[in-house]
Amino acid sequence: MYTVLLAGGGHTHLEVIKSLSAERDPFIRWVLLSPDRYHYYSGMFSGYAEGLYSLDEIRVDLKQLCLDKKIDFMEVAVESIKPDQKKVVVSSGQILFYDRLSIDVGSHTAPDFIEGLQERQVHIKPAHLFPERMEVCQLARELVIIGGGAAACEMAFSFHAWKEKRGRKYDVITVISSGPFINEQADPVIESLFRQKGIQFYKNDRAIKVDDRYVYTENDRDIPYHEVMFLGGAQAPKWLEKSGLSTDEKGFVLVDATLQTVDHSDVFAAGDCAALATHPHLPKSGVYAVRQGKVLAHNLVASLKREKLNDYIPQKRGLILLATGNKEALALYGKVVRFGKLAWLWKDWIDVRYMRKLKKLSD
Ligand SMILES: Cc1cc2nc3c(=O)[nH]c(=O)nc-3n(C[C@H](O)[C@H](O)[C@H](O)COP(=O)(O)OP(=O)(O)OC[C@H]3O[C@@H](n4cnc5c(N)ncnc54)[C@H](O)[C@@H]3O)c2cc1C
Incomplete structure (x- = not known):
């Protein structure tokens, strides 16, 4: 055996x-x-943060899946x-x-190169504490997100949408990115949406230190926060x-x-x-x-079995569907950028279908 x-x-x-x-x-x-007995699907983190999906919709019961597949599970x-x-x-x-x-x-999302961050930030991974961590960020009066890629932008949009729906108009969300957000084509759209929604952002500035009240950046900014989250890779x-x-x-x-x-x-x-x-x-x-x-x-x-092994060859380019809140999204494929409700419906369809297939195996 x-x-x-x-x-x-x-x-x-x-x-x-x-x-x-x-x-x-x-x-x-x-x-x-x-x-943990559950796997949490990060493609739906943003939808959960916005309140669009329930916890059950974004997770798979690993224990049940193993039972169904007759394999052993150890928590x-x-x-x-x-x-x-x-x-x-x-x-x-x-x-x-x-x-x-x-x-x-x-x-994980806990880098050791930003002084003071590890012990103060809200950790999004590992994911089993995800629900309570999302709630802390939703309720934060001043939320700072460090990072400028798809995950950081998407979470900023989602928390904003959650707050907007609940009339929390004095809450502030700030995104600090050490470089551009995604690319030349997508960045103007993202920046214009950030401005429209009142999400503060600092591009080409690097968070270097966090204390109990401020995030400090390389360009001498002191950004006040109640909760800070690293989504910078x-x-x-x-x-x-x-x-x-x-x-x-x-x-x-x-x-x-x-x-x-x-x-x-x-x-x-x-x-x-x-x-x-x-x-x-x-x-x-x-x-x-x-x-x-x-x-x-x-x-x-x-x-x-000492048989021939296969090679994994990654696809050249991936489609990015970035939720921007209120059931809208950006679709990015190479240099092509499309924004709107259709992109969100596409993302929702892919994610819900993926989860449905996984869950079918464990239901
Ligand atoms: C906010 C956010 C949004 C994202 N959105 C997207 C998206 O829309 N599309 C996309 O393609 N990617 C997205 N990503 C990236 C995506 O989450 C990761 O690339 C993906 O989860 C990697 O899958 P994985 O199988 O490597 O690990 P994971 O799916 O993270 O799973 C790892 C598992 O290992 C378990 N584990 C951890 N430590 C141990 C241990 N010591 N022993 C045993 N088990 C352990 C964890 O509990 C977890 O269940 C996002 C990331 C973030 C942070």
């Missing part, structure tokens, strides 16, 4: 679990390790990996041995660097095109926590994490 440990119930592992059929190899035991976090001994240590103190280990533990879980696996300069586990780690062929990694050696600049996005699922599912089994 072989044991495959799936560390983390992220987007990629959900695809792996989904692909396990009733006729699968009975000599492979699959075990999912997750610190534990992986704390360390000993790849040379083929074992992991989990938060319950147990030591688990594996024949294949796959890591899909995502990323995925950060690698610190324990991964100590795992004995090779990582890139940011601490993400280095994998080759087969999603095998570069130095341990029995350990795989995917999603945000992995850095593809063949595509070092691949964005950390759920879209890529999901697409890795099919290759990972095949390769985990193929490597046990």
